[in-house]
Amino acid sequence: MWQTIKAAFLADAGHATVAFVPDEGAEVLRPDRGYVRVWLVEGYLAKARTWGNDHFPALHGGAALNFAGRDLQVFAKFTRAPAAITGPGVQLNFQLTPLLPYEGGVVEVEAALFRTTTAGPLAAAADLVGALTPLLGPPLSTAAAVVERIGTGLDAVVKQAGERPVLTVHQSFVAAGDTGGGPQVRSGYLVVANTAPGTLGPLSFPDGLLYVSGQRPTGVDFLVLRLECRAEPDHWGLARFEKLVNDAGAAHLRRQQETFEALRTEAVTAAWNCPDFVRPDRKRLARLIAEEIDAIKELGAVARPARPLDEAAARALPSRRDPDIASLRLNDLL
Incomplete structure (x- = not known):
């Protein structure tokens, strides 16, 4: 599923705006010095009102990073998106990953929204996989195995359903000192908007929500993810x-x-x-x-x-x- 979304994003990258806005003063997270977590902060589907009562947004999102000796181990969810994503101005703060130890190297973050029929196979998959969410937290070795198996099954469902995501984003964050592959791993907001690159003005988050040139965006589909980096867990979970x-x-x-x-x-x-x-x-x-x-x-x-x-x-x-x-x-x- 991870590679399917990545391929869909790369195919449509020329038709979307993607930007990362680091927190003011945010320090780059160094290997073995902290943790990362991904949140869906906000989302808006401008044309959701035309979907009718038999459609809803399904959400896939998470992170891939080096974990327990494995390169780019995926931690992701697939579930019904928060209902508030179909209306503007709501801060969702929907957790996409547990707190993950940063061992170094690249961190990939992705998300995708699907327009799903209530009676379709993706709806059934969203309900089933969403019910497994308690298994996607610590211990992380168990969560990784569950996500891997779920991803294999979801790939088959998505291909069978023939559904393409409405909006996707896939961004690689690189380690401290790596200047050639994208933004470095630090706290900040990742934005994807369904508009041509270069057509949005300056982005800001004065109250934790997205502003474009000082105004709330309207008339365009967008997602705002947050990459949270912290030195220690907020809860040790012992x-x-x-x-x-x-x-x-x-x-x-x-x-x-x-x-x-x-x-x-x-x-x-x-x-x-x-x-x-x-x-x-x-x-x-x-x-x-x-x-x-x-x-x-x-x-x-x-x-x-x-x-x-x-x-x-x-x-x-x-x-x-x-x-x-x-x-x-x-x-x-x-």
């Missing part, structure tokens, strides 16, 4: 490690030392190797989890406090600037 930590604590309290050591090793190693985080953060999380488990020894016969690991991370996660983190090795924790 619930997946809770059971290992708690089971290790329970083993220690039952004086099952071999089981305790095995569970401790499993938990620390899982955090150290977790591909959902950039390398420095894996070290930080592994040390935090080791400390949380080892605190049980200090408490003696008292169970570990019933606080989520995310709360512990907010309180006690070591800084990336901690010199001990830079030199930390897995064997140091085991």
Whole structure:
């Protein structure tokens, strides 16, 4: 599906305006120093009112980037577009990808809108795949496998339906220092409008919505995506490690030392190797989890406090600037 949309965009690129407007003062994201996420901020279909009640927009969009040793792994959604996309002036803030670790290299961002009949195969696919959205978040290795299988099936559905997207965009963002392949990876707005290149005036986002020459655009189909770059996750999502930590604590309290050591090793190693985080953060999380488990020894016969690991991370996660983190090795924790 990713390559199908990319091909459709390249075929129509001469008939659309595409522009990236970085945030003022936005720094280029460097490899292994942060995360990216893609949002659909706003969209407008100027001729949607002519579609009738038996049509609606279906949306495909997301990002492809280097992940867990694989080049340009795709993370994308295909679902019914937010209903508000058929009217102007609504800030959608519709998340297209989870927060993804940036390992370096190119980040590709794309989106496509289809004019879909309510009884057609794309509508059924949008409803089915949309229901799988909970599977498209962390752990990201599972999400990547799900997206890959979905994409293969969607390709067949799109080809069978013979439907072409109403509007597409595909933009490559390059690593810091690469000046030949497009804009660099940084926070900003990606705009595609169904108008000839060079026909739109200056673009701005004073209130988070698109303005052209200081005015809200009318009479033209457009999409506004946002590439969000951030140094740390807004939510660590450590619930997946809770059971290992708690089971290790329970083993220690039952004086099952071999089981305790095995569970401790499993938990620390899982955090150290977790591909959902950039390398420095894996070290930080592994040390935090080791400390949380080892605190049980200090408490003696008292169970570990019933606080989520995310709360512990907010309180006690070591800084990336901690010199001990830079030199930390897995064997140091085991």
